[in-house]
Amino acid sequence: MKFEGEHLLPGQVGHFFVLLAFVASLVSSIAYFYASAIKNEPEKRSWILFARGAFFIQFVSLLTVFITIYYLCSHHYFEYLYAYKHASKELEPRYLLACIWEGQEGSFILWSLWHCVLGSILIFTSKKREAPILSILTLAQFVLLIMIVGIYIGDTRIGSSPFVLTRNEINGPIFSQSNYLSFIKDGIGLNVLLRNYWMVIHPPILFLGFASTIVPLGFAYSSLNSKDLTSWVKPALPWTLFSCCVLGVGIMMGGKWAYESLSFGGYWAWDPVENAALVPWMILISGLHCMAVYNSTGNALRASYFFIILGYFFVLYSTFLTRTGILGDTSVHSFTEAGFAMNVLIGIYVIAISLPMLVLFVVRYKKIPSIQKEENISSREFWMFIGSLIFFLAALFIIAITSLPVYNKVFGTKYADPQDREFTYNKVLVLVAFIVGLLTALSQYLKYKNTDKKYLIKKMAMPLIAATIISVLMAIFYPIEYTKKGPGFLIAIYLALFACIFSVIANAAYLKTVLKGNLKAGGAAIAHLGFALMIAGMLISSGNKKVISDNSKTGLFLPFDKDPTGREPNDPMENLTLVKNVPTQMGNYMVTYVGDSNGLEKTRVFYNIHFKKTDSVTNKVKEDFTLTEDVYQMRDNNLSSNPGTRHYFTHDIFTYISTTSVKNNSADTAQFKIHEMGLNDTAFYSKGFLVLNNVLKNPDSGRFHFTPTDTALVADITVYGNDGTKIKAYPALTITNQQINFIDDTLVRQNLYLNLAGLTSDKKFKIGVKESEVLTDFITLKAYVFPYINLVWAGLLIMACGFIVSICRRTKAANYITALSVLLVLAGLAYMFLIANA
Amino acid sequence: MKTSSIIILVAIAAAIGVLLMYSVDFSTYDTISSAKAKPGKYVHLIARLDKSKPIQYDAIKDPNYLSFYATDSLGGSTQVIYHNTKPAELEQSDRVVLKGKMEGNVFECDNILLKCPSKYKDDKKQLEKTVSQY
Numbered sequence: 001m002k003f004e005g006e007h008l009l010p011g012q013v014g015h016f017f018v019l020l021a022f023v024a025s026l027v028s029s030i031a032y033f034y035a036s037a038i039k040n041e042p043e044k045r046s047w048i049l050f051a052r053g054a055f056f057i058q059f060v061s062l063l064t065v066f067i068t069i070y071y072l073c074s075h076h077y078f079e080y081l082y083a084y085k086h087a088s089k090e091l092e093p094r095y096l097l098a099c100i101w102e103g104q105e106g107s108f109i110l111w112s113l114w115h116c117v118l119g120s121i122l123i124f125t126s127k128k129r130e131a132p133i134l135s136i137l138t139l140a141q142f143v144l145l146i147m148i149v150g151i152y153i154g155d156t157r158i159g160s161s162p163f164v165l166t167r168n169e170i171n172g173p174i175f176s177q178s179n180y181l182s183f184i185k186d187g188i189g190l191n192v193l194l195r196n197y198w199m200v201i202h203p204p205i206l207f208l209g210f211a212s213t214i215v216p217l218g219f220a221y222s223s224l225n226s227k228d229l230t231s232w233v234k235p236a237l238p239w240t241l242f243s244c245c246v247l248g249v250g251i252m253m254g255g256k257w258a259y260e261s262l263s264f265g266g267y268w269a270w271d272p273v274e275n276a277a278l279v280p281w282m283i284l285i286s287g288l289h290c291m292a293v294y295n296s297t298g299n300a301l302r303a304s305y306f307f308i309i310l311g312y313f314f315v316l317y318s319t320f321l322t323r324t325g326i327l328g329d330t331s332v333h334s335f336t337e338a339g340f341a342m343n344v345l346i347g348i349y350v351i352a353i354s355l356p357m358l359v360l361f362v363v364r365y366k367k368i369p370s371i372q373k374e375e376n377i378s379s380r381e382f383w384m385f386i387g388s389l390i391f392f393l394a395a396l397f398i399i400a401i402t403s404l405p406v407y408n409k410v411f412g413t414k415y416a417d418p419q420d421r422e423f424t425y426n427k428v429l430v431l432v433a434f435i436v437g438l439l440t441a442l443s444q445y446l447k448y449k450n451t452d453k454k455y456l457i458k459k460m461a462m463p464l465i466a467a468t469i470i471s472v473l474m475a476i477f478y479p480i481e482y483t484k485k486g487p488g489f490l491i492a493i494y495l496a497l498f499a500c501i502f503s504v505i506a507n508a509a510y511l512k513t514v515l516k517g518n519l520k521a522g523g524a525a526i527a528h529l530g531f532a533l534m535i536a537g538m539l540i541s542s543g544n545k546k547v548i549s550d551n552s553k554t555g556l557f558l559p560f561d562k563d564p565t566g567r568e569p570n571d572p573m574e575n576l577t578l579v580k581n582v583p584t585q586m587g588n589y590m591v592t593y594v595g596d597s598n599g600l601e602k603t604r605v606f607y608n609i610h611f612k613k614t615d616s617v618t619n620k621v622k623e624d625f626t627l628t629e630d631v632y633q634m635r636d637n638n639l640s641s642n643p644g645t646r647h648y649f650t651h652d653i654f655t656y657i658s659t660t661s662v663k664n665n666s667a668d669t670a671q672f673k674i675h676e677m678g679l680n681d682t683a684f685y686s687k688g689f690l691v692l693n694n695v696l697k698n699p700d701s702g703r704f705h706f707t708p709t710d711t712a713l714v715a716d717i718t719v720y721g722n723d724g725t726k727i728k729a730y731p732a733l734t735i736t737n738q739q740i741n742f743i744d745d746t747l748v749r750q751n752l753y754l755n756l757a758g759l760t761s762d763k764k765f766k767i768g769v770k771e772s773e774v775l776t777d778f779i780t781l782k783a784y785v786f787p788y789i790n791l792v793w794a795g796l797l798i799m800a801c802g803f804i805v806s807i808c809r810r811t812k813a814a815n816y817i818t819a820l821s822v823l824l825v826l827a828g829l830a831y832m833f834l835i836a837n838a
Numbered sequence: 839m840k841t842s843s844i845i846i847l848v849a850i851a852a853a854i855g856v857l858l859m860y861s862v863d864f865s866t867y868d869t870i871s872s873a874k875a876k877p878g879k880y881v882h883l884i885a886r887l888d889k890s891k892p893i894q895y896d897a898i899k900d901p902n903y904l905s906f907y908a909t910d911s912l913g914g915s916t917q918v919i920y921h922n923t924k925p926a927e928l929e930q931s932d933r934v935v936l937k938g939k940m941e942g943n944v945f946e947c948d949n950i951l952l953k954c955p956s957k958y959k960d961d962k963k964q965l966e967k968t969v970s971q972y
């Protein structure tokens with residue numbers, strides 16, 4: 001059958017280049033392996049040239065594939081499954097790139113493109129190590145491309161191509177018609193959870209981080225493969241620094257994204273997906289420190305190898321955790337089930353790269369030089385090694401708990417997360433923060449080999465005293481109020497906070513007094529300062545995070561003898577209902593839901609919420625602002641909420657909508673029911689009763705200001721709800737120019753309309769009562785205050801700059817290049833983290 | 839290596855090991871009947887929403903009170919109370935993971951994880967359902 005309106009050419013072109021890249025990466029890998037085994041220089045050279053050619057062919061092919069996918073998505077060619085699944089017409093153009101890396105195939109292409117970029121740099125810089133490093137890199141490339149190659153061997157399909165056609169993949173009656181495309185009006189589109197500007201930035205950075213971890217591994221391989229087991233560390237150091245920097249920033253971008261949009265109520269939830277990225281980073285940091293130790297003293301070479309190889313293994317393990325759906329029940333991230341194929345792929349990856357590396361390491365272990373003489377306990381290298389070890393053990397602890405679903409799968413057990421997952425991690429890692437804080441404060445002042453004790457005491461005294469004073473002052477004037485886990489944990493928080501403050505001051509003092517402001521030599525001190533500041537910011541912002549929408553504290557609910565719903569006093573009440581246009585007290589704020597509007601995207605609704613804070617004594621308005629937060633209300637009633645955040649220098653007010661009223665456009669069919677009531681008579685409605693207290697003629701009070709010449713009656717009614725509420729209502733009736741006007745009173749919370757309909761002949765009043773069936777508009781809101789959250793982001797920025805300074809120093813970059821790179825990174829990150837979404 | 843360093847290393851490793859051992863109190867995945875057998879113990883239930891019984895939630899009256907009934911594949915059934923807002927997609931969910939504990943006849947839940955068809959757009963069946971609606 002001939003199908004109408006299909007565009008088959010781009011898909012054929014795309015798939016051709018997928019295959020070309022696949023074959024070229026294999027050819028390149030084999031040629032590089034061959035080249036690294038050959039001794040004969042001219043022959044080696046020709047193999048390398050050949051391998052390079054294949055490498056650049058696959059680079060260009062992958063770029064073409066990437067551009068083709070972009071083309072399919074941007075032209076809404078829904079005959080392609082990839083475009084149908086990930087793109088849609090309403091999607092804003094800036095999310096088109098995000099469509100590409102939303103899917104498995106696209107994110108693998110992103111990863112392999114970064115391999116290509118890094119490989120190109122290595123071809124021109126790594127000199128005699130080019131062949132072994134690139135052979136590993138292109139092998140990894142080959143394995144990644146298996147995932148998207150989409151060819152058949154017999155009846156088994158290997159990998160899934162991003163260019164498959166919707167009609168070939170999905171069964172449906174429409175595909176038996178030649179004009180099926182005219183039925184597909186729109187694609188499924190980017191998951192609304194992912195429609196955030198971090199979705200455009202965070203995945204490329206994180207994948208660059210992951211992709212770059214193969215470079216130190218390649219250097220380690222290049223040395224294990226040769227007689228020279230020592231000289232790899234020096235050229236590999238800047239690459240390891242680069243990996244640590246990019247991966248660290250990428251992870252925290254994910255944290256910022258979670259903080260801004262995913263309504264987890266914070267930037268870090270110890271979610272398995274977060275942990276899976278954190279663990280390789282921590283192991284690489286351990287490796288980095290061991291490499292630095294080796295570079296200066298000759299110690300810790302074996303540990304350097306071990307951590308670099310293991311770090312890469314955990315990159316693969318984290319890919320396994322996040323992409324095979326094994327985390328299904330434990331993670332909030334709705335990752336797709338790729339199932340068996342993905343398991344096979346990662347299996348191949350481990351067997352092809354990680355295992356041989358480990359075997360090579362074990363075989364060559366005895367030959368790796370190590371110094372038999374013991375490190376001095378007052379030497380820098382000793383404590384750096386201890387720090388690396390602690391970081392490594394902490395990483396193992398994290399991954400051990402995160403791997404619970406894996407144990408369940410393997411052993412058939414039914415263990416689940418502990419009741420308080422975050423606390424399980426926090427109580428161990430707060431101690432790690434304490435030790436690491438102390439070590440980063442101390443280690444800069446320690447010297448390699450041996451440190452003079454007097455020098456150390458003299459230099460450490462000032463930072464130690466200053467940190468103690470600041471910590472004590474903080475405990476008095478701005479105490480951490482995280483008491484729900486008992487005094488032991490609170491003490492641990494204070495200890496960690498003290499250690500971090502100590503580290504910030506000690507590193508700042510080191511930059512000033514020891515290095516005399518020579519920032520170029522102070523990469524490590526800058527990075528440690530940033531890290532300590534970030535951890536201090538985390539301790540403060542999480543320790544003093546407050547839910548301000550907590551009803552139980554605002555006194556909104558009247559005290560009952562026994563709550564009709566069986567509520568107990570300590571049950572959480574963290575959400576607050578806001579009825580449209582009804583001001584409600586929340587914390588120190590008077591909050592009003594003032595209105596909503598639709599966005600460009602059809603399912604997106606923006607809610608305007610007005611906040612006002614007045615001084616309780618002077619009644620002066622102290623803060624007055626409107627937050628706009630939005631909600632995607634999807635076809636199947638699925639709701640995805642983007643928080644509204646008010647940024648202050650010292651804290652953020654963070655709110656998101658947890659429920660909305662369902663829009664109901666049906667007409668209000670309810671009728672007024674007329675009760676004839678005398679004064680003090682009672683009438684009932686479905687949720688309570690009302691009493692007519694009085695009827696006033698021409699009152700001049702409350703919201704009515706009549707003059708004696710008017711003709712107006714106002715009924716004074718008290719409504720008693722079943723839930724214990726008691727509210728006054730004043731429906732009125734006026735006569736002007738012989739016309740009767742009714743001024744109804746509406747009790748929004750009760751959905752009750754009251755009307756003074758007139759008088760009866762026997763001097764009773766006709767009170768109309770209408771209970772609306774149309775729901776009033778309301779939202780429920782959850783609101784937090786995050787104090788000093790900016791310390792976290794500022795710390796991260798400083799840490800990233802420290803890494804850049806170190807990279808520049810290790811590569812002996814010129815001063816102006818160092819300054820320029822630091823400025824660029826700082827400006828870019830400051831814009832992304834502090835300005836863009838503020 | 840000098841003995842002093844080895845001792846320090848071992849001590850640190852041991853301290854972390856001990857911390858690790860005593861600190862983790864794993865919960866378990868349970869059926870409704872096995873959860874009922876251990877009231878007050880924190881468990882994870884894998885269940886589904888009982889659509890034949892009423893869902894009680896009135897955000898205007900109390901946004902932090904949700905009550906519904908859950909059943910599991912073994913025929914167990916229990917009332918569930920959740921002191922938070924109603925997840926919007928609760929009615930559409932295929933499967934729910936409920937974290938909490940049995941108290942009396944009620945499952946006091948402090949976290950609900952929903953497995954919704956719409957989240958699995960890679961799921962072929964879901965795509966086929968969507969396509970067949972054109």
